[in-house]
Amino acid sequence: MFRKVAYSSLMIVLILTLLSGCGTSGSGSNGSSKSVDPITVRIGLLKNVTHAPAFVAIKKGYLQDRLGANVKFEVQGFNNGSDFSTAMATGQIDIGYVGPSPIINQYIRSKNIKILSGANNGGAVLVTRKGSGVTSVKDLAGKLVAIPTKGSTNEISLRLLLQEQGLKVSTDKSGVQLIAMAPADTLTAMKQGQVDAALLPEPWGTQIANEGIGNIAVEWDQIPPNKGNYPLTIIVTSDDFLKEHRNLAKSVLLANEDAIKFIKDSPGDTYSLVSDELKELTGKGLEAELIKATLSHLNLTMNIDQDSLKIMAQVAVDAGYIKGVGADGLDLAGLYDLSLLKETQEGK
Amino acid sequence: MHWGWRFPSALQTVQTFYDGMANGQLLEATLSSLRRILIAFVLSCGIGMTLGVLFARSRLLDETFGFVVVALQTVPSIAWLPFAIIWFGLNDFAVVFITTIGATWTMTIASRSGIKNIPPIYLKSAQMFGTGRGFRLFYQVMIPAAIPQLITGMRMAWAFAWRALVSGELIARGIGLGQLLEEGRSLGDTSLMLCIVLVIAILGTISDHLVFKRIEERIWTQYGLNAAKT
Numbered sequence: 225m226f227r228k229v230a231y232s233s234l235m236i237v238l239i240l241t242l243l244s245g246c247g248t249s250g251s252g253s254n255g256s257s258k259s260v261d262p263i264t265v266r267i268g269l270l271k272n273v274t275h276a277p278a279f280v281a282i283k284k285g286y287l288q289d290r291l292g293a294n295v296k297f298e299v300q301g302f303n304n305g306s307d308f309s310t311a312m313a314t315g316q317i318d319i320g321y322v323g324p325s326p327i328i329n330q331y332i333r334s335k336n337i338k339i340l341s342g343a344n345n346g347g348a349v350l351v352t353r354k355g356s357g358v359t360s361v362k363d364l365a366g367k368l369v370a371i372p373t374k375g376s377t378n379e380i381s382l383r384l385l386l387q388e389q390g391l392k393v394s395t396d397k398s399g400v401q402l403i404a405m406a407p408a409d410t411l412t413a414m415k416q417g418q419v420d421a422a423l424l425p426e427p428w429g430t431q432i433a434n435e436g437i438g439n440i441a442v443e444w445d446q447i448p449p450n451k452g453n454y455p456l457t458i459i460v461t462s463d464d465f466l467k468e469h470r471n472l473a474k475s476v477l478l479a480n481e482d483a484i485k486f487i488k489d490s491p492g493d494t495y496s497l498v499s500d501e502l503k504e505l506t507g508k509g510l511e512a513e514l515i516k517a518t519l520s521h522l523n524l525t526m527n528i529d530q531d532s533l534k535i536m537a538q539v540a541v542d543a544g545y546i547k548g549v550g551a552d553g554l555d556l557a558g559l560y561d562l563s564l565l566k567e568t569q570e571g572k
Numbered sequence: 573m574h575w576g577w578r579f580p581s582a583l584q585t586v587q588t589f590y591d592g593m594a595n596g597q598l599l600e601a602t603l604s605s606l607r608r609i610l611i612a613f614v615l616s617c618g619i620g621m622t623l624g625v626l627f628a629r630s631r632l633l634d635e636t637f638g639f640v641v642v643a644l645q646t647v648p649s650i651a652w653l654p655f656a657i658i659w660f661g662l663n664d665f666a667v668v669f670i671t672t673i674g675a676t677w678t679m680t681i682a683s684r685s686g687i688k689n690i691p692p693i694y695l696k697s698a699q700m701f702g703t704g705r706g707f708r709l710f711y712q713v714m715i716p717a718a719i720p721q722l723i724t725g726m727r728m729a730w731a732f733a734w735r736a737l738v739s740g741e742l743i744a745r746g747i748g749l750g751q752l753l754e755e756g757r758s759l760g761d762t763s764l765m766l767c768i769v770l771v772i773a774i775l776g777t778i779s780d781h782l783v784f785k786r787i788e789e790r791i792w793t794q795y796g797l798n799a800a801k802t
Binding site: 304306309310313314326329330333334335368373374375376395401402403404405413416418419544545547 | 576577578588591595597600657658661662745746747754755757758759760761762
């Protein structure tokens with residue numbers, strides 16, 4: 225009897241230890257977080273230069289200034305929007321910068337994400353490999369095209385480009401084949417001739433062109449929807465974070481505004497900041513030349529073009545990525561909370 | 573915690589299965605995966621048996637390359653994927669390659685021990701009856717005597733092949749169950765993910781029960797090894 229009790233109490237203690245262990249590691253274990261205010265904001269972003277406002281907000285100290293001294297933040301870099309969206313929907317990050325399409329795909333399923341603001345419109349290009357015989361979108365029939373991830377904003381743009389030319393996405397040579405791979409791998413795959421073209425966020429397109437591997441076939445301001453002026457980087461947050469820390473979410477928007485202003489006013493000072501943050505995230509910085517090219521291939525704005533997002537969502541429905549939706553039944557109203565953006569812009 | 577979307581309901585999964593079959597995507601993926609695994613399986617059985625027999629018959633080979641095979645068996649086949657991508661590209665060939673590698677070593681070791689464990693008295697008496705030491709001994713005595721072990725080896729090879737196949741397909745292009753699984757993950761489509769897992773499980777059960785288990789039982793009965801059936 226005693227042994228049984230001892231055994232089961234030991235088990236309970238073990239399980240409790242395990243559970244509490246999960247708890248602390250989940251909420252970000254900062255050694256010195258025993259002080260007054262242990263709030264840590266977990267910020268997610270993609271390791272792309274199209275996320276420059278985020279990089280500048282972090283490196284220039286805008287984010288820390290706006291959040292206040294009592295709030296810590298930690299940055300998690302993601303390779304693509306799918307991973308980011310999963311992390312956000314499962315509560316592993318609180319707020320962050322990402323492309324809109326993966327967020328729409330995730331929102332339709334989990335309904336716990338809100339778009340707060342824009343950060344950047346456009347900044348993706350279509351590159352084609354030299355020797356692939358592809359010089360324009362029409363030539364893509366029967367070719368293999370790389371995109372950063374399935375359902376990504378870049379894929380949606382690609383599908384719109386193909387639609388314009390009457391081309392179809394297929395799994396054989398009859399149409400255009402898609403393959404999801406990280407942009408860095410795309411560069412290698414193109415070098416080896418395994419991929420014929422790619423729709424990628426900058427600076428990858430420019431880099432591929434500079435290295436003499438490929439050519440830019442469709443410039444950033446010709447990429448649909450809306451000729452390059454579509455949201456490519458937006459700020460999103462989880463419903464939980466918005467409910468509990470609305471003021472902190474607003475701080476992030478303000479920092480974003482500061483960063484965009486800084487980049488526009490003094491682009492020359494931006495390059496080293498972006499390169500430094502990239503180095504922290506990926507272990508590798510980037511030449512100022514490429515960052516400069518990227519920043520001239522996009523349009524920084526806090527506004528969210530909801531019509532473009534609607535077009536993009538429809539493409540995702542047509543592609544079968546969003547299921548169980550009627551012709552006009554896609555309801556994205558719950559996806560937006562632009563009240564904070566309004567407050568920020570009105571200077572409240 | 574909202575578990576609502578994290579784990580799909582049975583109804584959603586059935587719906588996804590039905591949709592996938594109706595628009596042909598799931599069916600196509602299943603068929604292409606089956607095609608790849610069958611090619612790889614036939615290859616690995618062929619290579620594995622040949623190597624196994626060579627190792628069992630030649631002590632020199634066994635002590636040199638046999639050792640390498642045992643070492644290779646401990647390497648997960650997915651570890652070859654980076655090589656496969658560089659050697660063959662992100663195509664079917666790479667997937668078939670790592671699937672073959674994933675199954676071959678198991679098959680080699682099973683057939684090697686199958687042949688090695690034949691009681692010497694079988695071989696001696698066969699030689700007394702005039703099979704000689706060459707092809708007739710091999711074909712008429714050794715292969716039949718090793719069949720129970722060979723079948724067990726095939727069953728394991730089949731299971732290993734599935735593992736390698738799905739992990740390879742997660743990365744390669746084209747269409748297959750692994751690719752669909754990855755697509756489900758990218759889109760946060762848990763019903764599609766569960767659907768793929770179920771399809772793989774069902775295919776595995778069907779192939780094991782209807783093919784390998786039947787053959788195995790038949791052979792065991794035939795060889796008088798199955799006490800329950802006598």
